[in-house]
Amino acid sequence: MNDRAVTVVRAGALTTVQDLGRPGYAHLGVPRSGALDPAAARLANRLVGNDEGAALLETTVNGCALRPRSAVTVAVGGAPCAVRADGRPLPWGTAARVPAGALLEVGPAVRGLRAYVAIGGGIAVDPVLGSRSTDLLSGLGPAPLADGAVLPLGAAAAARGSVDAPPWPGPPDELVLRVRLGPRDDWFTGGALRALTTRAYLVSPASNRIGLRLDGPALRRARPGELPSEGMVLGAVQVPPDGRPVVFLADHPTTGGYPVVAVVREADLGAAAQAVPGTPVRFVTAP
Amino acid sequence: MGERALLVELADGAAAEAFHAELLRRRAAGALPGVREIVPAARTVLLDGVPEPARLAAELPGWEPGPRHARVGGVVEVPVRYDGPDLAEVAARWGVSPAEAVRIHSSAEFRVAFCGFAPGFGYLTGLGARYEVPRRATPRTAVPAGAVALAGPYTGVYPRSSPGGWQLIGTTDAVLWDTAREPAALLSPGTRVRFTPAAAPSAGTGAGR
Numbered sequence: 001m002n003d004r005a006v007t008v009v010r011a012g013a014l015t016t017v018q019d020l021g022r023p024g025y026a027h028l029g030v031p032r033s034g035a036l037d038p039a040a041a042r043l044a045n046r047l048v049g050n051d052e053g054a055a056l057l058e059t060t061v062n063g064c065a066l067r068p069r070s071a072v073t074v075a076v077g078g079a080p081c082a083v084r085a086d087g088r089p090l091p092w093g094t095a096a097r098v099p100a101g102a103l104l105e106v107g108p109a110v111r112g113l114r115a116y117v118a119i120g121g122g123i124a125v126d127p128v129l130g131s132r133s134t135d136l137l138s139g140l141g142p143a144p145l146a147d148g149a150v151l152p153l154g155a156a157a158a159a160r161g162s163v164d165a166p167p168w169p170g171p172p173d174e175l176v177l178r179v180r181l182g183p184r185d186d187w188f189t190g191g192a193l194r195a196l197t198t199r200a201y202l203v204s205p206a207s208n209r210i211g212l213r214l215d216g217p218a219l220r221r222a223r224p225g226e227l228p229s230e231g232m233v234l235g236a237v238q239v240p241p242d243g244r245p246v247v248f249l250a251d252h253p254t255t256g257g258y259p260v261v262a263v264v265r266e267a268d269l270g271a272a273a274q275a276v277p278g279t280p281v282r283f284v285t286a287p
Numbered sequence: 288m289g290e291r292a293l294l295v296e297l298a299d300g301a302a303a304e305a306f307h308a309e310l311l312r313r314r315a316a317g318a319l320p321g322v323r324e325i326v327p328a329a330r331t332v333l334l335d336g337v338p339e340p341a342r343l344a345a346e347l348p349g350w351e352p353g354p355r356h357a358r359v360g361g362v363v364e365v366p367v368r369y370d371g372p373d374l375a376e377v378a379a380r381w382g383v384s385p386a387e388a389v390r391i392h393s394s395a396e397f398r399v400a401f402c403g404f405a406p407g408f409g410y411l412t413g414l415g416a417r418y419e420v421p422r423r424a425t426p427r428t429a430v431p432a433g434a435v436a437l438a439g440p441y442t443g444v445y446p447r448s449s450p451g452g453w454q455l456i457g458t459t460d461a462v463l464w465d466t467a468r469e470p471a472a473l474l475s476p477g478t479r480v481r482f483t484p485a486a487a488p489s490a491g492t493g494a495g496r
Contacts, residue, residue: 023324024323026333026335027327027401027402028326028472029405029473031404044428050344080324138405138406140406180289180290182288183288183294223374228327228329228330229328229329229367229401230294230331230333231294231324231326231331231332231333233289233292235288235290253404254326254402254403255403255404256403257403263289263290265290266291
């Protein structure tokens with residue numbers, strides 16, 4: 001392998017390669033996948049001069065450490081965290097140069113959950129169905145990072161992208177998710193619908209890339225029985241038999257048999273992906 | 288459904304199949320710009336990435352069903368060794384011998400109604416209503432890749448090893464899902480399928496993987 005590569009020194013709790021996913025294959029049972037906080041991923045890519053859809057790294061909770069074989073341009077965004085090269089502090093949220101062989105350390109998230117590490121040229125693993133994203137539901141794409149793994153890089157753009165004063169919205173203290181009710185709100189009691197839109201929920205530690213799981217009032221069904229399998233969308237609020245809603249994120253299954261009481265606006269899902277366990281969640285209906 | 292999706296509910300599976308075929312015909316003709324996903328299921332078809340869902344929803348009742356054009360593409364033949372651990376139980380539920388159950392299953396023509404559960408896993412219809420079987424009370428923790436299985440009105444083939452609660456009636460060496468192949472999925476919605484009885488492989492042969 002040539003020197004356009006990085007070695008994974010510390011993979012972290014869960015670090016995956018992500019881009020903007022592989023939409024268009026849901027009819028074959030293939031999840032969309034892709035970065036959970038796409039706005040942060042796009043911005044980090046722009047900062048290093050990459051195409052917005054270039055593959056980068058999505059860390060979870062405690063960052064990662066990498067050693068590039070050649071000098072690279074790096075930007076870390078998403079969840080705020082300390083960034084260092086051979087122990088020296090680097091700025092977070094802007095592009096910085098990391099020399100060949102230096103240890104790039106992306107520290108634990110100070111707030112939020114998921115940091116995005118964009119490297120000039122992008123991560124150049126082989127795409128699967130047009131995407132380099134790791135899909136944890138169906139196992140498509142590269143495996144999550146492991147210590148010692150080597151990731152190839154693409155050719156870096158000659159000129160860095162121009163980004164001035166990029167906005168980095170901080171992770172929320174309270175997650176407000178705008179929803180539109182349906183398609184199966186008629187499967188629930190009026191009390192359940194009131195509970196959904198007036199009571200407080202908390203982000204459960206069981207959340208993952210497939211769904212944001214919530215603790216809080218169980219939503220009671222108005223009718224028994226099973227729903228024949230139907231197509232699911234990103235942001236669907238699915239209610240399994242225990243009544244606790246699950247908000248579908250990028251690696252969600254493409255069909256399912258539990259009723260969807262409402263769908264969250266796609267623009268609100270990036271914040272959902274940064275909400276740490278225990279964060280209060282409120283659903284509000286929006287047209 | 289949400290901001291940019293429509294979930295269209297049809298009367299039954301056959302109506303969903305016809306509506307799905309009509310959607311694909313219109314999309315091929317360029318009439319559904321922007322629509323990213325068309326996902327058929329048991330009794331519904333989901334359209335995602337619809338620029339103006341309310342407008343499309345208002346148009347749908349006025350759609351004239353297209354001509355029932357001859358289906359392009361042939362029948363995919365899936366060779367099966369009918370050696371599944373649940374074959375005897377399925378035959379008993381049907382009130383026939385295992386040999387007769389094999390004859391019934393291998394003489395039907397199936398159609399992929401929809402996919403889901405895992406990439407390349409199709410839900411195939413084609414057996415009469417009297418041949419529906421329940422899922423196993425206790426799912427298996429590992430069903431091998433290539434297992435041919437029944438649940439409810441559906442036949443399915445596991446593309447890879449996974450947990451599963453379907454009744455296993457046989458095994459195939461056909462590769463259901465291979466991302467290095469174009470197309471990756473052997474079975475996609477609308478594909479017609481026949482299961483053909485295959486002899487058990489003699490020692491030392493069998494499909495290479």
